[in-house]
Amino acid sequence: MSVGDITQNSFTGMEKSGLLPTSPPAYSGPNTSNELQGNSRISVIGAAGIVTPDQVHELSPPPAYDAIFTRRTTEPPRPHKSNNYKEDDRNxxxxxxxxxxxxxxxxxxxxxxxxxxxxxxxxxxxxxxxxxxxxxxxxxxxxxxxxxxxxxxxxxxxxxxxxxxxxxxxxxxxxxxxxxxxxxxxxxxxxxxxxxxxxxxxxxxxxxxxxxxxxxxxxxxxxxxxxxxxxxxxxxxxxxxxxxxxxxxxxxxxxxxxxxxxxxxxxxxxLQKKWFLRHKWRQWVRLLDADQDGVISADDMEKTNAKLERIRILVGARNTALSGANQKKWWNDHIFKCGAGKDISIEDYISYLEGTVGAAPPHERANKVKPFITGFFNFFSTEDYRKKNLILGEEDFVKFWTILADVDERHCREKFVKHIPTPLTMAYFMEDFVAFTSHDEFWNEYGNRIFNVLKGERSDRCCKA
Incomplete structure (x- = not known):
């Protein structure tokens, strides 16, 4: 507790007064032989083991007046957050x-x-x-x-x-x-x-x-x-x-x-295919975990939705924001697998992907991930817009990753030239995301484009708590 913790004018209206009368009101109940020490006029009804005010004062005396301003109360311990994304997940x-x-x-x-x-x-x-x-x-x-x-x-x-x-x-x-x-x-x-x-x-x-x-x-x-x-x-x-x-x-x-x-x-x-797909899933989860603490929570949902809204305004692929009900529905249907709005750790979510997407035959995995990738793109674009095949330029690509994943701009431009073929449209971009979350061939450029943008070249800001 500090001086700042005391509300201003908290003593307003208090007036000095004399001591209260020491004589208590007369007691009309039965008499008892047990009397409090130090005041023979106050008697206690059948409570021989009671602690008197004098004894309390001796055991724990009240603090001095100045101690109110010097004492610091101990803050409750905060839950420890370990940044799981800093860990080396290579075998x-x-x-x-x-x-x-x-x-x-x-x-x-x-x-x-x-x-x-x-x-x-x-x-x-x-x-x-x-x-x-x-x-x-x-x-x-x-x-x-x-x-x-x-x-x-x-x-x-x-x-x-x-x-x-x-x-x-x-x-x-x-x-x-x-x-x-x-x-x-x-x-x-x-x-x-x-x-x-x-x-x-x-x-x-x-x-x-x-x-x-x-x-x-x-x-x-x-x-x-x-x-x-x-x-x-x-x-x-x-x-x-x-x-x-x-x-x-x-x-x-x-x-x-x-x-x-x-x-x-x-x-x-x-084996490398399984390892590679798991690495890409970790990158996908990282896009959803806004505070990078290894747990996707309702707070992460709000922050990620805010990022996607900024992307929507930037790209202009959707005139109005996706309704709040549809936003929550997407998170509850595809992300919060422990229950609607309930936190889920990255390991639990990756285990879910392994049991659904990873267990499917390779030629069916794209169909497994397409519903939640399509819903993700619906935050900032529409199906009609994607069908128009309007070209996305380098600046839109760079700003997209700067907002969503805090990717270093120079690194993003290098990967754009090296890995993103021309032309780039929103429909092609969504296909790259589908391959990113389902394609396990680590030597195939088609499944590596998004992963190469996100791999190991994020700015230091992404790792700050």
């Missing part, structure tokens, strides 16, 4: 994968791969035909032979070709990153097919490299092993020593990398 594989892709370790592996490829080609040409074995039949004709120098050149050539392919892909990625012109929707199918061809070409090169690596080891390590009668061996000692120890080093360096690539290409993708 161990995702953390290791992202670390490895940006680490110096991968560069070392590629430099070693380049060194092996060049040395294999050089040694294969230097010692051409000087390391082989031949098996003869009873008539003295060669029935089987193996030339390791030729095999070594092939292996080095495939390794070198893989490195060139990877460098070209990285160069294309860098050029796309600094692209200043948006792709058209008609060109996207062509780029998608090209990307698919590059993926399968790279996959074939990786498989060929790992197969040749194992095959080379199976040839050089047991080279002098008995292969039956009538077999001759010829191999230059310097070439043999180099290929033998180089192959052992290659197995030590490249086989763990091979295991990593095999896991990434064949075993992880199905």
């Amino acid at each position: 161990l594989w995702e953390k290791v994968h992202e670390w490895f892709e940006l680490s110096i370790l991968q560069l070392i592996i590629w430099l070693a791969w380049l060194a092996f490829s060049i040395s294999f080609i050089v040694y294969g040409l230097m010692y051409d035909g000087q390391c082989n074995w031949k098996r003869y039949n009873k008539k003295g004709k060669v029935e089987q032979q193996e030339d390791l120098t030729g095999f070594m050149r092939v292996e080095g050539g495939v390794m070198c070709g893989t490195i060139v392919f990877v460098l070209l892909c990285r160069l294309l990625a860098v050029l796309d990153r600094y692209r200043t012109k948006r792709h058209s929707r008609s060109d996207l199918e062509g780029y998608k097919k090209c990307g698919g061809h590059l993926f399968f070409l790279g996959l074939g090169l990786y498989i060929a490299n790992f197969g040749l690596c194992i095959a080379g080891a199976s040839k050089i390590i047991p080279f002098y092993k008995d292969k039956g009668s009538n077999t001759t061996f010829k191999c230059d000692q310097e070439f043999y020593s180099f290929y033998y120890y180089a192959k052992i080093m290659e197995l030590v360096i490249l086989m763990p990398y091979a295991l990593y690539v095999i896991l990434a290409l064949f075993f992880v993708p199905n």
Whole structure:
């Protein structure tokens, strides 16, 4: 309590008065022998254990007058709010994968791969035909032979070709990153097919490299092993020593990398789809949780509705605001799954999405999310407006995300150029939101557009309590 807590003029109308009479009114009830100490004229009716005013004063004396202005009352503890969106929701594989892709370790592996490829080609040409074995039949004709120098050149050539392919892909990625012109929707199918061809070409090169690596080891390590009668061996000692120890080093360096690539290409993708969809759902919930405390409440509903109303005025896609009853209906039907207007945590809501959207077959998930995405867009647009296919410009796109999700403007413009094809209409924008909440293919641009705008580039203001 402080001075500010006392209402002004709270003592108005109070007048000083003398002490109250000490003589109480006469008591007409039965007499008792129990009397209060310190005042023999006041008697108590059958209450021997009562605490007297003098005893209360001794046990807990009243505060001094000045203490009223110096004492500070303890404020009630506020409920603790943990910002769930600051937590790293990646699993161990995702953390290791992202670390490895940006680490110096991968560069070392590629430099070693380049060194092996060049040395294999050089040694294969230097010692051409000087390391082989031949098996003869009873008539003295060669029935089987193996030339390791030729095999070594092939292996080095495939390794070198893989490195060139990877460098070209990285160069294309860098050029796309600094692209200043948006792709058209008609060109996207062509780029998608090209990307698919590059993926399968790279996959074939990786498989060929790992197969040749194992095959080379199976040839050089047991080279002098008995292969039956009538077999001759010829191999230059310097070439043999180099290929033998180089192959052992290659197995030590490249086989763990091979295991990593095999896991990434064949075993992880199905799990990665589930992880990716869950990450996108967290971003979707984040749009609804206005105070970013990990719980969607009625207060969040009001704040989010206010943001959507600002977007409606900005875009002009709806002449009048959606009625309050329809606004509450959308939240109660699609968000507040614990009961109308009742708080729901982000984990509970994501679990609900996993049980409904995630449990449906991939081709049916879009139909599962379309009702609540359509209702969300009805806050600031109408079906008739979406059918007109009016183009949304870059400024409208940037302001949309600045109002709704507090996305950094520079980041938003970069993602608009890189990920949003032209033309952009409200209908296309709604389709992107449908894909955002239902599409699980993490390599597909169609399902990544909204996620890439929201991923990891929000301004600091979004995380303030």
